[in-house]
Amino acid sequence: MAGLDLGFFLFAAITACIFAIMALGLYVQFSLAGLPNFGHVAFMAVASYAMAILVVRLSLPLPLAMLCGLLVAVALALLLGIPCLRLRADYLAIATVAAGEMVRYLAMNLPDLTGGPLGSMAMLGPDQVAFYNLGWQAMLDRVAAGIAHVTGTPVSRDAAAALIVFVVMLLLLVFFARLEHSPWGRVLKAIREDDVAAASVGKHVVAYKMQALILGAIIGGLSGMLLALQIGVFSPDDYAPTLTFYAYLILILGGMNRIWAIPLGAILFSLLYTGTRFLSFFPLSLFDSGSRAFLRLFLIGLMLVLFMALRPQGVLGDRRQLLLEK
């Protein structure tokens, strides 16, 4: 089959891991705390832009810039959360998607800061092409060299990247899986179903929701930065609201209330996402590469509707524990 080579698999694997991290950020906000954040992409956008701007304009070392990116995401979470956390579910959804669009819009229209519609490449003005991920690529080379040294076989940059993002994803999943089953997770579970009941037994509801929002922002911001680093270039259109709904679909596919279903959801999603891009067998061959993007989005919309309608608990979820009727 045309297209199914190692390069494809590595790309799919990297995409799957990064999207899994993105979905985990949403999981903490939505599945754990019950916050329907439809603007998750905003955290990815502000972190990536902050990181890129700091590297390109202020020549900050990449690790420091990434840390600042996370801080900016946290700042956005606070800015959004303080007024919006007490909103009713659908109002929160609308407010968050509006906020996300505002971020994208500002990124598009402040070219001196963000490079405007051309994106990260234009950050230093029209005469110079700006790169921010040289540090990342250098690190990947070192890691690849190290692995090759140990195993004796040559390892590509992409393979190194896949390993790194896989490990990051795994660590985050393990970290949050334990927390989910701790008393902290129990309070969130209670708040999710009935915050008045939770408050009546002494739990500070707003504080917990804010924690979830901030944690989700940090994880989401990290995923945004990893994606930006791996691809090397981005523009405001890469942070359209659809990205948030990729995350929702990943959660829905795997099982909205099972944290270990996230990797499964991410793999299924990644197959859909990268498959439509690279694979060429029938019926995909009917669509040219330009149309593939639209086909992909159409299928994503279709999957959203089908799964929400027919199997909202996803592949691995538990229907009894599903909490959507609010």
Next chain:
Amino acid sequence: MVHVLAQLIVNGLITGAVLALTGVGATLVFGIHRIANFAHGEYLTFAAYVGLVINVGLRQNIVVATVGAVLATATLALAVHLLVLRPLRGRGLVAMSLITVGIGLMLRDLLFLIAGPQISTLGIDELRVYDLGLVRISPGQSVAIVMTLIVAPATGLLLSRTAVGKSMRAVADNRDLAAIAGIDIDRVGAYAWIFAGGLAGIGGVLFAVVQGTFDPNLGFQVLFLIFTTVVLGGIGSAGGAMVGGFVLGLAMEVSTWEGLAGGLAPKYKPVLAFVVLILLLIYRPQGLFGRARIV
């Protein structure tokens, strides 16, 4: 200065009219079905493309194209309601919102696949610009004015004088009370989608006509303006949406006037709408005319 302001006011009123008409339909379905329809913008896009097919493809005039768009979009809205939204009612606000997002994605990308990403124009005589001294009205705007002058009063009459209109408003205002009064909620709900779809049909064509050019992203661009209009007027209040649309249209245009401390740069007009929407949701979700409901 005054010249510019007058033009801005005219522009604002026209944009406002389109928002108002679309908003009336949207607010009724949002109020009756308690759903935030993230696909509503795509209904407008659909309407614009149906209009395109009839107007440019079948070489009919703009009025015929609009009628066609109205019928097609009303049918679409009803179909989505009967096939997807009604059977899945009761899943909860978030689930329904995600479903409408999915429907929107499907509609938009289907249009991209069928019609392609290139921009299109509806066939309006581009040469006839009306110069009224103080202001100039583009052909697109004049079409919009004429259509609004016909449709708006008709809509108003439908809502205030006919049984269908009154029952839609009653259910949007207070569902339980309407049920007790014997109104068939289910049937009214279906009518509301037909009505909203029809208005979206007009709205889509008018947006395309006023903007001049459009592509399948049209609906997505206006979705937030529609949400803002609906929330501004109070969800479920048709009169409120009518006023809210004009207020929003005017606010967006007039805010760029230099007389207002330099004015807002035109590219930030949508940001104004976003900010208004978020502030409303936080501080006054019942909008200008709705009643404060205890959630």
Next chain:
Amino acid sequence: MLLEVVDLSKTFGGIAAVSHASFGVAERSITALIGPNGAGKTTMFNLLTGLIRADSGMIRFAGRSIERLRTDLVARAGLVRVFQSPRILTRMTVRENMMLAAKDQPGERFGMAWMAPARVARREAEIRAQAENLLGLLRLSHLAEAFAGTLSGGQRKLLELGRTLMVEPRMILLDEPMAGVAPVLAEQLLEHVKMLRAQRGITVCIIEHDLDLIMSVSDHVVVMDEGTVIASGSPAEVQADGRVIEAYIGRLDAAVVADAS
């Protein structure tokens, strides 16, 4: 007085739900809050627990002003409320419902499960034992692993009571605990209420409509009508109070007239 309400008022859109109400609840007492429907009793409970904020007036609990306090802080101060329709968490098991409510859980702080696992585990074990104990008392032990959503109405009431006890409150507000409950279970609930005061020294304030029940179990009765406190005293005093009879009979008369026409 463990709880003192002074001149409390709350208006909703023109209607005075509570109007200059004042009363006190003595420590270790069982005090009944009675009155015709719409008298403002449940609103009073909502005001006491911080679910709504009063327009004016003062609430003192254990010497502290609590009228501006958030609900969770009121609960942590020792004043906990049981709802009329049990607000149990249906997607959690009975045991989880109970364990949720325990006080002083270090594991509830973010990250503690990783940073101090031994301490968290120890406290969890203690809480588990406490929950098991209470479930035993409430005769719900056999349901510990069941999802709370599968419980019957009466069982839910017991669970909510148990959950409340996990918070180790000084005072419990019971909002119509016997409503819609089978007589056998009502008996049980009553026993638990009496035991609360006797064995744990918990003060109880109870909204109820069953006047016989109230008269038999309460030390003190507070009567509300149309948002204000019209009488307060021992059950006997209140029963004989003309204004109280007026308030109830007045309703009765209107109902009789309405029926007849």
